[in-house]
Amino acid sequence: MSRLPTTRLRAAGILTAITMTALLAACSSGSGDGAGDSSAADSVASSGSGGGSDSSGGTARELGDRSTAKDAGSRTGSAPGGGPTTPEMQRAVISSGAVSLSTDDVRATRQEVQRIVDAQSGDVAEENTESDERGDASYSRLVVRVPSAKFAATMQALEDTATLRSSTRGSEDVTTQVIDTGVRVRAQEASLERVELLLAEADSLKDVIWIESQLTSRQAELDSLKSQQSYLEDQTSLSTITVDISQVDVFEDDPEGQDDRPAGFLSGLDGGMKAMGAVLVAVLTILGALLPFAVAALVLGLPLWLVVRRRRAAAAPAEVADA
Structure with missing residues (x-):
């Protein structure tokens, strides 16, 4: 009777190990992984029958660790040689x-x-x-x-x-x-x-x-x-x-346009007209500059000239009478 609980614990451990092994086999994509899981199941079964519940639990934890490592490897990727690869930072x-x-x-x-x-x-x-x-x-x-x-x-x-x-x-x-x-x-x-x-x-x-x-x-x-x-x-x-x-x-240079320029007498006449125009512009500019001063001189000088003329006209009869 005392061996009954031990037998039940061993059976429970074996059942748990087999269940996890079946799940790992279902998730596995390669035939090699399936073979490895089957051999693991056999080892679990043999150890469970002879080693008690502690060995079954340890094997189950080992299988769980292997499953976690396998998932991590599938997420990070592996190099052709089997080692993990680090994604390149962009x-x-x-x-x-x-x-x-x-x-x-x-x-x-x-x-x-x-x-x-x-x-x-x-x-x-x-x-x-x-x-x-x-x-x-x-x-x-x-x-x-x-x-x-x-x-x-x-x-x-x-x-x-x-x-x-x-x-x-x-x-x-x-x-x-x-x-x-x-x-x-x-x-x-x-x-x-x-x-x-x-x-x-x-x-x-x-x-x-x-x-x-x-x-x-x-x-x-x-x-x-x-x-x-x-x-x-x-x-x-x-x-x-x-x-x-x-x-x-x-x-752009236009050779044809240069041929149309006047030459000879016409060229001299054109130059003289331009020079006369320039002189006329200069004279008109000077006259325009002096015109305000002429107007001011006329406004101020005309009354003064009239006053001087009247004084001379008044002084002339007195000189005649004295003579």
Whole structure:
């Protein structure tokens, strides 16, 4: 009778080991793993029949540890030699550039820039175009966004669009900032879940008010972190390029027009007319400058001249009478 509990314990241990072995065999995808699990089951059965419940429990724990290790290996991956591999960290870089172009046809260059951006799966985020008095485009400024993987190719294509005046490029590695923000977002989300559980279990008004204040502040911090995360994702996935297009006046020599210039007597007459016109302009300029002074002298000198003339006229009869 005293051996009955021991027999039952051994049977329970064997049953548990067989059940776990069956589960491992069902989850196994290779025939080699199945064979290994079967041999493990045989060893468990033999040890259970002769070693008691302690050995059965130890074997079951060993099988559980092997299952956990196998799952961890399947999640992390394995190298061709059998060792685990570490996933390569992807860098997060913010790239930006500026291109300044000059051309005699701003509108055509603007269309070419648009074609390049469309070919690179980009988009024009901002545009500012100015026109001259004739309605033709004289200046255009565009801010374009292109995928970061195509940043270098887009810059090269834009530099070849027209006459290049200047080109600048810059990049900023924000990998650490992206990782840190992601970790803080996950930690804040877990913290919010814990606070929500505390709020559900609160049984007094004081606790409810305090927990809600904590919930509000942590939610605001989470929203701020997610905004930073979205901004970093946008800046690292799309690069920003500023394109300035200026108009340049091109003067071409015209030999045919030079033949139409007057020569000989006509050339001298044309030069004399131009010289006389220049002299006339100079004389008129001087007269225009002296005219205000002449008017002032006339206004002030005329009354003085009249007074002097009257005195001379009055003095003349007196001189005659004395004579």
